[in-house]
Amino acid sequence: MEAQTKRTALDVMPVSARETTSRAFGRLHEWVVTVDHKRLGVMYILYALAFFVVAGIEASLIRLQLAVPRNNFVSPQTFNRLFTLHGTTMVFFVGMPMLFGFANYLVPLMVGARDIAFPRLNAFSFWMSAFGGLLLYYSYVGASGLYGDGSAPDVGWFAYAPLTGRAFSRGHTTDYWILSLLVSGVGSIGTAANIVTTILCCRCPGMTLGKMPLFCWLNLVMSGMVLLALPPLTAAQFMLLGDRFLGTHFFDTQAGGSAVLWQHFFWLFGHPEVYILMIPGWAFASEIIPVFARKSIFGYAVMVGATLAIGFVSVSVWAHHMFTVGLPSKANTFFMVSTLVVAIPTGIKIFNWIGTLWGGRIRFATPMLFCIGFLCQFLLAGLTGIMLAMVPFNWQLSDSTFVVAHFHFMLVGSLFFTLFAAFYYWFPKVTGRMLDERLGKWHFWLFMLGFEMTFLTMHIPGLLGMPRRIYTYEPGRGWEIYNLISTAGVGLQAAGVLVFVGNLVRSLGRGKLAGPDPWDAWTLEWSTSSPPPDYNFATLPTVTSRRPLWDRKHPEDPDSVHE
Amino acid sequence: MSADATAADVWLLPPRERVGVACLIAAESAMFIIFVVAYLFYLGKSASGPTPQQVLTMPILGTVCLLSSSATIAVAVRALRRGSIRAFAAAWAATIGLGVVFMVGTGREWSRLIVEEKLTPATNLFGTTYYALVGLHALHVTVGLILLTTVLVFALVGAVSRDQAGRVDALALYWHFVDAVWVVVFTTVYVIGR
Numbered sequence: 045m046e047a048q049t050k051r052t053a054l055d056v057m058p059v060s061a062r063e064t065t066s067r068a069f070g071r072l073h074e075w076v077v078t079v080d081h082k083r084l085g086v087m088y089i090l091y092a093l094a095f096f097v098v099a100g101i102e103a104s105l106i107r108l109q110l111a112v113p114r115n116n117f118v119s120p121q122t123f124n125r126l127f128t129l130h131g132t133t134m135v136f137f138v139g140m141p142m143l144f145g146f147a148n149y150l151v152p153l154m155v156g157a158r159d160i161a162f163p164r165l166n167a168f169s170f171w172m173s174a175f176g177g178l179l180l181y182y183s184y185v186g187a188s189g190l191y192g193d194g195s196a197p198d199v200g201w202f203a204y205a206p207l208t209g210r211a212f213s214r215g216h217t218t219d220y221w222i223l224s225l226l227v228s229g230v231g232s233i234g235t236a237a238n239i240v241t242t243i244l245c246c247r248c249p250g251m252t253l254g255k256m257p258l259f260c261w262l263n264l265v266m267s268g269m270v271l272l273a274l275p276p277l278t279a280a281q282f283m284l285l286g287d288r289f290l291g292t293h294f295f296d297t298q299a300g301g302s303a304v305l306w307q308h309f310f311w312l313f314g315h316p317e318v319y320i321l322m323i324p325g326w327a328f329a330s331e332i333i334p335v336f337a338r339k340s341i342f343g344y345a346v347m348v349g350a351t352l353a354i355g356f357v358s359v360s361v362w363a364h365h366m367f368t369v370g371l372p373s374k375a376n377t378f379f380m381v382s383t384l385v386v387a388i389p390t391g392i393k394i395f396n397w398i399g400t401l402w403g404g405r406i407r408f409a410t411p412m413l414f415c416i417g418f419l420c421q422f423l424l425a426g427l428t429g430i431m432l433a434m435v436p437f438n439w440q441l442s443d444s445t446f447v448v449a450h451f452h453f454m455l456v457g458s459l460f461f462t463l464f465a466a467f468y469y470w471f472p473k474v475t476g477r478m479l480d481e482r483l484g485k486w487h488f489w490l491f492m493l494g495f496e497m498t499f500l501t502m503h504i505p506g507l508l509g510m511p512r513r514i515y516t517y518e519p520g521r522g523w524e525i526y527n528l529i530s531t532a533g534v535g536l537q538a539a540g541v542l543v544f545v546g547n548l549v550r551s552l553g554r555g556k557l558a559g560p561d562p563w564d565a566w567t568l569e570w571s572t573s574s575p576p577p578d579y580n581f582a583t584l585p586t587v588t589s590r591r592p593l594w595d596r597k598h599p600e601d602p603d604s605v606h607e
Numbered sequence: 608m609s610a611d612a613t614a615a616d617v618w619l620l621p622p623r624e625r626v627g628v629a630c631l632i633a634a635e636s637a638m639f640i641i642f643v644v645a646y647l648f649y650l651g652k653s654a655s656g657p658t659p660q661q662v663l664t665m666p667i668l669g670t671v672c673l674l675s676s677s678a679t680i681a682v683a684v685r686a687l688r689r690g691s692i693r694a695f696a697a698a699w700a701a702t703i704g705l706g707v708v709f710m711v712g713t714g715r716e717w718s719r720l721i722v723e724e725k726l727t728p729a730t731n732l733f734g735t736t737y738y739a740l741v742g743l744h745a746l747h748v749t750v751g752l753i754l755l756t757t758v759l760v761f762a763l764v765g766a767v768s769r770d771q772a773g774r775v776d777a778l779a780l781y782w783h784f785v786d787a788v789w790v791v792v793f794t795t796v797y798v799i800g801r
Contacts, residue, residue, distance in 0.1 A: 272637045286728065293732050294645065300649070300653060
């Protein structure tokens with residue numbers, strides 16, 4: 045009956061409208077059932093952008109609440125939900141899908157392949173991730189359950205036991221948190237396997253591992269780390285589900301279980317996760333900086349080695365998140381030293397990027413501006429990282445806003461700056477049109493200024509003793525002015541993001557036509573039309589050096605002679 | 608031109624199926640490690656009985672069957688590479704049979720533990736970690752058996768030929784992994800833990 049009514053409704057529409065509707069529906073259908081790596085890449089990125097706006101709004105609400113002491117803008121309960129959702133969303137439903145989106149789109153093009161290794165697995169992984177994100181937010185609707193309790197998860201993004209136990213976390217908010225991460229974790233593992241397989245098995249003739257663009261090398265390391273670091277989280281989530289539904293005692297301290305074990309398991313995932321997020325950022329910088337310095341990357345092999353070293357060391361540093369737990373001092377010393385070791389390969393990377401800039405003919409287009417911003421902020425993030433790695437210093441400042449400032453320098457100041465650079469750099473390839481440079485510069489300066497106001501300032505109240513995750517504070521502790529400046533910075537950042545989104549929408553229709561290679565770049569994706577055709581390459585390219593397009597443009601002086 | 612063609616001809620990369628399954632194995636190993644660590648960490652920390660010493664006996668028959676199934680599946684893959692489908696189907700069916708014997712053994716052990724020894728996941732930390740670790744492995748055997756049976760059905764209706772050797776080999780790789788994990792689980796639960 046209902047189907048009939050629908051048909052009638054469609055029948056009375058004028059023929060042209062009906063055609064438009066069915067064409068729009070056909071197009072939507074095409075996108076939903078697609079297994080094309082480029083479309084899935086774009087879907088990943090759009091989905092992550094949507095969540096970026098949501099998590100950004102959550103962050104703004106948090107900052108508004110903290111703007112002045114004794115504020116009543118949101119309730120303590122809401123505040124807890126906001127910082128939990130902000131953290132979880134940014135890590136799992138903004139950072140990872142956004143990076144997977146870029147890898148999905150670019151890796152097959154860069155290695156000269158027609159698609160990713162397992163296209164259907166790719167689609168499955170995307171929909172799992174997307175479903176996971178919806179599940180997290182469905183908590184607002186469905187979490188009250190039988191207890192009539194709770195609306196969104198409020199246990200923090202690392203969800204320490206025993207707070208997550210049945211007794212302390214009533215309703216189903218924690219369950220939605222667990223399930224959404226489980227589901228999206230399956231998707232992440234699938235995509236990581238896909239990226240590894242594509243890079244190892246689908247390279248075009250001549251592209252040995254040593255001739256791959258650094259972007260592919262770094263994404264290979266990142267995906268390998270996803271394969272090894274996400275399953276521990278999945279395992280811990282299964283245990284937590286068991287505790288909540290089957291009466292098991294993994295993290296149940298009353299039956300002899302250990303709450304600290306959850307911390308070990310979580311950070312065994314959680315710290316490599318930081319590098320999983322950061323390595324693709326380095327990958328963007330390693331592609332963009334050479335092109336805008338008009339030089340090939342300085343120290344290619346060392347760059348690969350340093351990335352591998354970081355990947356290797358990063359799985360043995362997790363307990364530096366747990367110095368205040370009271371581990372044996374030998375353990376603390378080990379994790380302090382291993383954390384400090386990370387600084388060596390990281391320093392090598394920074395020197396290599398500076399070495400690439402050195403003596404180059406630098407073009408300060410928007411992608412390059414964001415990369416320069418990244419270099420400065422990444423250095424600062426690294427320096428505060430070294431400070432926090434020192435056990436006594438950490439005892440003093442653990443769980444203060446100093447820590448919050450440190451990791452936002454990493455994830456916003458470094459990762460998001462490179463991501464914005466990547467948007468400006470590859471948007472022409474994906475859409476065929478350039479992003480507007482003038483708006484891009486507005487975006488950069490607004491966001492940069494806002495970022496420094498919010499997060500550079502945030503170090504100070506931390507040093508003065510302000511804990512993180514408190515919903516309000518007393519006046520007279522000297523924290524007021526810094527908090528006010530921090531919150532004011534959010535306005536500028538939001539304005540920057542607005543300019544960015546406006547730029548995306550405007551340039552999509554009216555941007556300058558890009559042509560296949562607007563930046564005069566050197567990797568294979570720029571040898572295709574913009575946007576690239578279905579299946580990317582009519583004939584598979586053959587490669588003899590790390591910069592195949594340089595060789596094509598300068599046959600008199602090919603790179604292969606020098607490598 | 609001809610030089611290019613030869614360059615493309617000798618351009619050999621590892622097969623996708625194997626690398627894909629290797630990625631899966633890496634991820635699964637990381638997950639198993641966490642459950643093994645949890646088991647070892649909670650050894651002897653149960654607040655109440657029963658303990659592993661009181662209730663566990665070595666599942667010798669199941670272990671022998673499961674480990675032998677690695678040999679039969681290798682024989683099956685080799686037969687398929689040769690192109691003899693009948694030998695393949697026979698060895699493949701033997702693999703399934705051995706896997707089923709293992710699962711029956713696990714089922715009997717669990718029913719004894721639950722009914723006679725009153726050990727459930729909620730009883731104590733031993734129950735919690737034991738059922739989680741052994742259960743996770745049993746889940747992998749079950750998934751493997753479903754996949755193996757699917758291939759057997761395909762083989763019996765004549766849909767498996769030499770061309771599929773690569774894919775069948777990838778599945779065999781997974782099965783070898785399940786067997787190897789059992790060696791670790793067996794050592795953890797029945798040797799170290801008892």
